[in-house]
Amino acid sequence: MPAIRLPDGSTRxxxxxVTGAALAAAIGPGLARAAVAMTVSGKLVDLSSVIxxxxxxxxxxxxDPEALALIRHDAAHVLAEAVxxxxxxxxxxxxxxxxxxxYYDFAREPPFSPEDFPPIxxxxxxxxxxxxxxxxxxxxxxxxxxxxxEKGEKxxxxxxxxxxxxxxxxxxxxxxxxxxxxxxxxxxxGDVGTAFKLMRTAGAYWRGDHRNPMLSxxxxxxxxxxxxxxxxxxxxxxxERRDHRRLGREMDLFHLQDEAVGSVFWHPLGWxxxxxxxxxxxxxxxxxxxxEVRTPQLVDRSLWEKSGHWEKFGAHMFxxxxxxxxxxxxxxxxxxxxxxxxxxxxxxxxxxxxxxxxEFGSCHRYxxxxxxxxxxxxxxxxxxDAHIFCTEEQxxxxxxxxxxxxxxxxxxxxxxxxxxxxxxxPPVRAGADETWDRAEAALxxxxxxxxxxxxxxxxxxxxxxxxxxxVLKDAIGREWQCGxxxxxxxxxxxxxxxxxxEDGRWRRPVMLHRAILGSFERFLGIxxxxxxxxxxxxxxxxxxxxxxxxxxxxxxAAEVGRxxxxxxLNVEVDSxxxxxxxxxxxxxxxxxxxxxxxxxxxAEAGTVALRRLGAAEQEVLPMAEAIARLAAExxxxxxxxxxxxxxxxx
RNA sequence: GCCGACGUAGCUCAGCGGUAGAGCAACUGAUUCGUAAUCAGUAGGUCCUCGGUUCAAAUCCGAGCGUCGGCACCA
Numbered sequence: 156m157p158a159i160r161l162p163d164g165s166t167r168x169x170x171x172x173v174t175g176a177a178l179a180a181a182i183g184p185g186l187a188r189a190a191v192a193m194t195v196s197g198k199l200v201d202l203s204s205v206i207x208x209x210x211x212x213x214x215x216x217x218x219d220p221e222a223l224a225l226i227r228h229d230a231a232h233v234l235a236e237a238v239x240x241x242x243x244x245x246x247x248x249x250x251x252x253x254x255x256x257x258y259y260d261f262a263r264e265p266p267f268s269p270e271d272f273p274p275i276x277x278x279x280x281x282x283x284x285x286x287x288x289x290x291x292x293x294x295x296x297x298x299x300x301x302x303x304x305e306k307g308e309k310x311x312x313x314x315x316x317x318x319x320x321x322x323x324x325x326x327x328x329x330x331x332x333x334x335x336x337x338x339x340x341x342x343x344x345g346d347v348g349t350a351f352k353l354m355r356t357a358g359a360y361w362r363g364d365h366r367n368p369m370l371s372x373x374x375x376x377x378x379x380x381x382x383x384x385x386x387x388x389x390x391x392x393x394x395e396r397r398d399h400r401r402l403g404r405e406m407d408l409f410h411l412q413d414e415a416v417g418s419v420f421w422h423p424l425g426w427x428x429x430x431x432x433x434x435x436x437x438x439x440x441x442x443x444x445x446x447e448v449r450t451p452q453l454v455d456r457s458l459w460e461k462s463g464h465w466e467k468f469g470a471h472m473f474x475x476x477x478x479x480x481x482x483x484x485x486x487x488x489x490x491x492x493x494x495x496x497x498x499x500x501x502x503x504x505x506x507x508x509x510x511x512x513x514e515f516g517s518c519h520r521y522x523x524x525x526x527x528x529x530x531x532x533x534x535x536x537x538x539x540d541a542h543i544f545c546t547e548e549q550x551x552x553x554x555x556x557x558x559x560x561x562x563x564x565x566x567x568x569x570x571x572x573x574x575x576x577x578x579x580x581p582p583v584r585a586g587a588d589e590t591w592d593r594a595e596a597a598l599x600x601x602x603x604x605x606x607x608x609x610x611x612x613x614x615x616x617x618x619x620x621x622x623x624x625x626v627l628k629d630a631i632g633r634e635w636q637c638g639x640x641x642x643x644x645x646x647x648x649x650x651x652x653x654x655x656x657e658d659g660r661w662r663r664p665v666m667l668h669r670a671i672l673g674s675f676e677r678f679l680g681i682x683x684x685x686x687x688x689x690x691x692x693x694x695x696x697x698x699x700x701x702x703x704x705x706x707x708x709x710x711x712a713a714e715v716g717r718x719x720x721x722x723x724l725n726v727e728v729d730s731x732x733x734x735x736x737x738x739x740x741x742x743x744x745x746x747x748x749x750x751x752x753x754x755x756x757x758a759e760a761g762t763v764a765l766r767r768l769g770a771a772e773q774e775v776l777p778m779a780e781a782i783a784r785l786a787a788e789x790x791x792x793x794x795x796x797x798x799x800x801x802x803x804x805x
Numbered sequence: 806g807c808c809g810a811c812g813u814a815g816c817u818c819a820g821c822g823g824u825a826g827a828g829c830a831a832c833u834g835a836u837u838c839g840u841a842a843u844c845a846g847u848a849g850g851u852c853c854u855c856g857g858u859u860c861a862a863a864u865c866c867g868a869g870c871g872u873c874g875g876c877a878c879c880a
Contacts, residue, residue, distance in 0.1 A: 258875095266808060357875030358808025365877045369808055372875070400873095404816080413853080413871055468880055489880055523806050523878055524871090532879080617880060636879085668880090705837050732837075740841035754839055766840060773840065 158209045172207035175200070176342075179214055190214040191341040192225055199225075201291055201339045217346060218379060227252035229289070229340055229347045230279075230377040231259045236332040237278035238267075238373075247334060248310040248361065248370055254632070255387060256351075256376035260359055262310060266371035272353040275373075279351070286345030287330035291338060294324045299335065310361065311335050350384040351377035394630040397687035399680040400529040406688055406745055408696070409530060417527050417534030419676055427696035427725065429675055432682075433515060435567070435791050436539050436672065442793075443560050445513040445541055450493030452517065453484040462492040462649055463585050467618055471521045473534075490516035491643075491668060494542040495650040498664070503654035508664060509545035509553055515675075516540045529680055531635060536674040543667040544652065547597060550642060553667055554601035561625065561638055561671050567792040568678075568694075569685050574626040574634070575607055578615035585619050586645040594642045595621045597665075601642075617668075619645035625671075630684040637673035637681065688746040689768060692788045695748045699785060701763075702729040702738040704754030711758035715751055715778055722786040726751070743768060749785055 159178060160166045167181065175195075179202070180187040192202055192215040199215070206212065215222055231250030238245055238261060250259030261267065294302070296315065303311040315324060315335060327336045329344055341347075353375045361367035378384040395401070403409045408425030411418070421429060440447065453475060459465040465472070465485075473486040487493065494512045503510070516538045526532050543553050565573055577598070580591045598621050602609060609623065616622050625638030643666040646652075656662040672678035682694070692698055699719065703712045709730045716728040727747075729738050735752060742750055752764040752773065765781045766773040776784070 268809065355874060356809055359876045360807075363877075365807070369876075371808075374875080411872090416871075462880090464880060471878090471880085491880080518880095520879080525806065525808095525876080526878060527872090619880080641880095702840090703837095704839055707837080732835095734836095734838055734843060735840050736838090737842055738840085743841055750840080752840065756839085764840080769841095771840090 157206050159206060160209075160211045162211075162213050169206075172205045174205050175202040175212070175214070178206065178212065186214060189216040189218075191217050191222055191346050192339055199339055201289070202342055203291060204339075217341075217348075222341075223377075223379065224252045225339070225341050226347055226379060227257040227377045229344065230351050230375060231257040232289075232327070232329060232334060232336070232340070233279050233282045233344050233347055234259050234275065234353075234373060234375060235261075235334060236282055236329060237275050239332065241274055241278055244307075246308050246310055249314070256354065256374060258357075258372050258374045260361075260370040260372045262361075262368070263371050266358065266369075267356050267373055269353075269356060276353055280349060282330070282344050283347050283349060284345070285330060286343040287332075288343045289340035290328040291340075292326045292328060292333075294326055296324050299324045299326065303335070347377070348379065350379065350381045351375055352384065352388075391631065397630045397684050398529075399531070399629075399683040402683050402688040402746070403530070406683075406696075408683070411530070415535075416524075417522060419530050419533060419535070424696040425679075428690070428694060429679060431694055431696070431791075432568070432672070432675065432679065435793060436515075436564070438791075438793055439560065439564055440513050440539075440541070443511075443556070445511040447513045447515075448494065448497055449514060450487070450490060450497070450516065452486055454487055454493065456483045456485050458492050458496075459485055462495075462646060463618070464488065464492070467583075468520075473519045473521055486519040487516070488518055488520045490514050490518065490538065490540045491542060491646060491666070492650060494540075495646060495652050495666070498544055498652050499650065503544075503652075503664075505546065505654055505656050505662070508654065509543050509549050510664075511541055511543045513539075513541035518674075530676045531629070531680040533674075533676050536676045538674050539670050539672045541669055543669065544647075544654075544664040545667065546662070547593075547665055550597045550665060550667065551601045551604040554598075554607075554640065555605040557640055557667075557669055558605045558607055564671050565625075565627075565638075568682060569691070570627055573638075575609040576612040576615075576624040576626060576636075577602070577609040578612040578617075578622045578624055580621065581614050581616050581618060583618065584616070585649070590644045591621070594644050598623065598640075598642045617641050617643075619643045620668075622668075627678075627681050627685075629681055630687075635673075635677060635681060637678055638671045639669060639673065641668040643668055690746070690748065692748050692785065693791050695746075696725065697727060697745070697747050698724045698789055699726040699749040699751055700729050700738070700742040700747050701726055701751045701753065702735065702742070704735045704752065706730070706732070707755055708753045708758040712753050715753060715763060715782075718778060718782055719751075719785075722782045724782070724785055724789060739766070751781060 156168065156170055157172060158166050158168045175193040179190045190202060192199060194213045194215065195204065195206055196210045228251065231252065235247050235250055239247065242263060246262035248260040248262060250257060300312045300315050325336065325338060326333050327338060327340055353373060355374050357372045357374060358369045359372040361370055376387060378387060403425065406424065407422050408428065409422055410420050412420065456465055468488060472488050475484045497512060498510065518538055519535050522532060522534050545553055579595055612624065620641050620643040622639050622641035624636045626634045627637050628634055647663045647666050652664055653661045654664055701712045701715045703709055712728050712730055716726055719726040739750065746768065748768045750766040752766055757763055761778055762775050763778050763781045764773045764775050
């Protein structure tokens with residue numbers, strides 16, 4: 156005799172166990188029509204589930220935000236049914252709901268191509284129109300395995316075999332089609348609605364393991380209604396417009412070409428942006444007690460063997476041989492071992508700790524061809540790297556310092572929000588388990604001390620230590636790790652770093668590997684996308700254009716240009732024989748943040764018409780005032796904080 | 806690296822066995838104009854590369870390289 160409490164605080168009692176559908180009907184016909192699932196004591200379940208104990212029940216309607224995951228999961232089932240009816244012999248595997256949509260992995264030769272989408276979508280719409288009820292069935296394990304094996308569904312059989320013994324095996328039937336699934340599902344395939352679209356195909360390894368066969372994945376997007384679907388497609392189109400690869404070309408920042416795959420050709424404006432960020436970082440590091448160093452590009456492989464990198468990453472390192480000498484040099488893929496060499500050059504005292512060695516370290520890695528992505532994943536890049544040599548007791552304080560530095564830098568650069576992940580020991584690693592226990596505990600405690608909240612990223616640590624990952628998103632929401640903080644007890648051991656402790660004994664320092672931007676290349680890519688190219692004045696490589704309306708103003712425009720340059724602003728004078736409309740359009744398309752428009756009136760009055768990017772209005776100001784205003788705005792945020800400022804140079 | 810799609814002028818793209826095209830950009834000329842495209846003209850291409858089929862290949866076939874979307878990888 157269950158007593159069911161509803162969200163409005165009321166309680167309903169039943170003599171017998173009831174299904175969700177019956178409960179909804181008892182409450183009212185409107186709810187019975189609208190409800191597609193329910194939560195029982197917080198757990199999302201089918202409406203057909205039987206409630207047999209006292210519980211809190213809340214109905215989920217198709218308009219609720221949480222219905223999106225159901226719509227997407229159900230859409231994946233509809234896709235699988237459609238595919239199997241159109242392409243007999245195709246095996247099904249898994250098909251979850253994901254952000255913005257769903258996918259389903261099929262085993263089929265040849266793989267699906269986008270040309271297959273129209274018939275599949277048509278079939279899916281027919282299945283939705285048929286409103287096939289989702290029926291949940293509990294099966295006996297061996298029977299389920301036999302059932303799928305007899306159908307030739309070896310992947311499904313394998314999934315069931317690998318499920319823990321305690322797991323209830325449930326199958327969902329929709330019309331004549333049946334799939335292994337944990338559920339829950341909505342009432343019928345009709346609840347999926349029609350606001351879905353197949354997006355793209357992709358190869359994906361079975362169970363995410365590259366040693367397994369590759370399956371054919373179909374991605375789709377699904378929404379509650381057509382309006383949401385269209386809004387999503389519009390958002391994708393807009394994201395394409397702020398793709399850093401496109402903006403890099405439009406703003407003339409950089410290019411890539413086949414002769415130097417994975418390496419960036421920085422153009423004058425792109426390099427200016429790079430230098431602005433680099434100068435800013437250098438000031439911040441100087442102020443934070445780091446000492447900048449510079450270490451070699453080519454280092455004998457023996458050092459990488461000692462550090463353990465050769466064994467783990469040797470195949471991904473660029474090497475060089477010289478004819479006269481019998482040795483192999485490697486282009487450094489990272490800076491850590493080099494920084495340890497500086498540490499170990501002389502006897503170090505505990506008094507020197509924490510010793511913070513920083514380097515804008517140019518690194519090369521032979522990244523797999525498929526991993527390359529614009530300037531965000533490249534083979535030649537520069538890390539804003541630093542290694543903090545410290546005692547175990549200093550880890551907490553250093554973490555707090557680092558978090559403070561990182562947060563203000565991210566905020567200054569336009570990222571007030573960022574995600575933190577805690578990546579713990581990977582399956583293949585260096586160092587004893589006790590060392591890992593200590594390292595992970597130290598990092599966890601440091602996070603607690605620093606007040607850092609994170610999500611766990613299990614098994615994703617570096618091979619020498621656990622790490623925090625600071626994650627930023629690109630224009631279409633893909634996540635990129637930028638900053639990192641890694642606790643390393645292993646490399647100091649391998650490279651024999653020691654210091655003399657207070658008691659006169661030799662001790663091993665701990666190494667904290669840390670980066671904030673990660674690499675300049677990746678960070679600048681994300682920065683460009685974050686601002687959609689409309690960089691704030693202090694970052695914008697070209698800060699203003701001085702544009703003439705008539706050629707009589709040419710001389711005055713040149714004068715304005717000189718005055719801007721004297722104020723430290725990078726401007727371009729546009730005296731082309733074009734209409735002002737065309738000039739406004741051209742500079743706007745290049746995302747130049749300000750325009751100083753001068754016509755006959757301004758030339759006579761010694762004023763400029765200041766127009767900000769995208770603004771409908773302009774403001775006529777005395778030249779000196781307009782320039783002073785822009786120069787103040789062009790002052791980097793750290794210099795603005797540090798008091799009265801004379802130089803506007805970035 | 807794996808699966809798929811794609812590679813034609815600086816950019817966006819058309820052409821898909823029979824003499825390489827358009828718009829924008831560039832250049833020249835005219836126009837001097839008040840806040841997102843003034844008009845006219847000129848020039849610009851080993852159709853990614855290499856091989857093959859064919860009387861004939863941008864077009865068909867094969868290999869390679871690269872890009873894009875995923876997967877795997879990411880010290």
